[in-house]
Amino acid sequence: MSNPHAILFVIPLTFIIAFMLTIVPLPEWAVLWRPEWVALVVIYWSMALPRRVGVGYAWILGLLLDIIKGTLLGQHALGFAVIAYLTLRFHQRIRVFPLWQQSFAIGLMLAIHLLLLLWVYGMMGRAPQTSLYWGPVLTSMALWPWVFLLLRDVRRRWCLGVN
Amino acid sequence: MRTLVHVLDSRSFIKTPLFNLGPSPFARLAVLGFLSMALMTVDHRLPHLQEARATLALVMYPIQYAVDLPIRAGIWLTEQFALRQLLIQENQRLRKEHTHLHALLLQFEALEQENARLRELLDTSQRLRTEVLIAELLAVDLDPFRQQLVLNKGRLHQVYEGQPLINAQGVVGQVLEVNALHSIAVLISDPSHALPVLVNRTGLRALAVGTGHPQRLELRYIPPSEDIEVGDTISTSGLGGRFPADYPVARITRVERVPGEAFAMIEARPFALLDRSREVLLIRPQAGDDAASDDASDS
Numbered sequence: 083m084s085n086p087h088a089i090l091f092v093i094p095l096t097f098i099i100a101f102m103l104t105i106v107p108l109p110e111w112a113v114l115w116r117p118e119w120v121a122l123v124v125i126y127w128s129m130a131l132p133r134r135v136g137v138g139y140a141w142i143l144g145l146l147l148d149i150i151k152g153t154l155l156g157q158h159a160l161g162f163a164v165i166a167y168l169t170l171r172f173h174q175r176i177r178v179f180p181l182w183q184q185s186f187a188i189g190l191m192l193a194i195h196l197l198l199l200l201w202v203y204g205m206m207g208r209a210p211q212t213s214l215y216w217g218p219v220l221t222s223m224a225l226w227p228w229v230f231l232l233l234r235d236v237r238r239r240w241c242l243g244v245n
Numbered sequence: 246m247r248t249l250v251h252v253l254d255s256r257s258f259i260k261t262p263l264f265n266l267g268p269s270p271f272a273r274l275a276v277l278g279f280l281s282m283a284l285m286t287v288d289h290r291l292p293h294l295q296e297a298r299a300t301l302a303l304v305m306y307p308i309q310y311a312v313d314l315p316i317r318a319g320i321w322l323t324e325q326f327a328l329r330q331l332l333i334q335e336n337q338r339l340r341k342e343h344t345h346l347h348a349l350l351l352q353f354e355a356l357e358q359e360n361a362r363l364r365e366l367l368d369t370s371q372r373l374r375t376e377v378l379i380a381e382l383l384a385v386d387l388d389p390f391r392q393q394l395v396l397n398k399g400r401l402h403q404v405y406e407g408q409p410l411i412n413a414q415g416v417v418g419q420v421l422e423v424n425a426l427h428s429i430a431v432l433i434s435d436p437s438h439a440l441p442v443l444v445n446r447t448g449l450r451a452l453a454v455g456t457g458h459p460q461r462l463e464l465r466y467i468p469p470s471e472d473i474e475v476g477d478t479i480s481t482s483g484l485g486g487r488f489p490a491d492y493p494v495a496r497i498t499r500v501e502r503v504p505g506e507a508f509a510m511i512e513a514r515p516f517a518l519l520d521r522s523r524e525v526l527l528i529r530p531q532a533g534d535d536a537a538s539d540d541a542s543d544s
Contacts, residue, residue, distance in 0.1 A: 107386050149302050
């Protein structure tokens with residue numbers, strides 16, 4: 083079933099779109115609420131195709147995100163590796179959750195990711211002073227069902243197998 | 246339907262080999278986690294990762310460019326289809342402004358010559374002449390907790406690290422990271438940025454440190470006894486050798502002298518609208534000047 087050529091560009095393409103959504107300029111009030119697009123896509127693929135998108139893949143995406151956002155090299159990579167690890171660990175359970183329950187699991191993972199980021203910001207002496215820092219967790223949770231359904235359609239359409 | 250798919254999924258999942266998968270996810274996580282911490286430490290403290298960053302940045306530039314492109318195209322289209330009337334109005338306004346500025350400039354040239362003569366008499370060093378390069382900001386957002394910009398000029402356009410950035414109103418920031426085609430600049434309002442300034446009215450020297458808020462700077466290390474008032478303007482002092490002297494920076498908005506504290510609490514508001522400009526000028530003290538060569542090497 084699996085189309086070996088499609089997989090080479092479909093998954094990277096979804097990540098490119100996620101990167102674009104991450105840097106699209108938003109009005110000032112919305113900036114802090116921007117969902118963690120790349121993290122959501124990483125979670126989806128490592129849940130759906132755990133043999134394809136694993137810890138290493140997520141780590142490299144984290145590095146690219148660090149470059150595009152101008153953060154320390156390794157800051158997002160660390161969080162993404164942890165997210166991918168947790169997803170791999172629990173993917174068989176999360177897959178069968180109803181969507182709203184998945185959202186909560188994803189929210190928890192994103193909170194861990196943001197906590198790691200905050201830790202690094204803190205060590206650099208520039209910890210954000212606002213509780214809006216956690217805003218992306220809420221918006222990402224709210225958007226997860228749509229991201230999930232969309233990416234599942236993409237996966238089925240291109241007949242990307244399970245591994 | 247979904248459950249069925251998942252059942253199928255897990256069936257085929259079982260068929261895959263269980264043991265020849267290389268290191269376990271946990272082992273990978275441990276190694277990569279350690280590697281990330283090492284990378285962050287090196288990136289924060291040492292310059293060794295500049296090249297790696299520049300290379301990766303070149304890979305990511307098409308994505309940034311693709312995001313910027315429709316916005317740029319939108320601006321271009323509105324310009325193309327702008328009403329003739331509006332264009333004529335703008336043209337008239339600009340023409341007036343041009344005449345006005347030109348008249349000022351005539352005087353300026355005379356003043357500059359006079360200044361040079363006086364400096365010669367006093368036997369002091371010449372003021373630096375500067376060259377400028379116009380750069381546009383890419384309409385992309387960076388990390389919201391760092392005050393940074395992406396410029397569409399890079400090493401190819403002779404941008405260098407530490408190059409000062411101004412706009413028509415005042416000092417904006419300096420270049421932090423130069424890549425082949427684009428560069429990243431840090432604003433003077435970033436908490437890690439400090440700018441040597443002087444108060445124009447009294448000549449008092451100070452450091453203007455960013456606060457993380459685009460419309461607020463703090464002046465540090467000024468004793469409460471110093472003469473400084475709300476409304477005073479500050480400009481670059483040229484100390485530190487990176488920014489040329491006498492570019493306007495900010496206006497003092499708050500002075501608070503707390504009895505018993507060693508220093509006064511002073512806040513200022515930058516003249517340049519740091520979060521709202523689209524074009525900036527990269528200035529380069531002209532080559533051949535001794536101070537200019539110091540600038541480039543100083544880091």
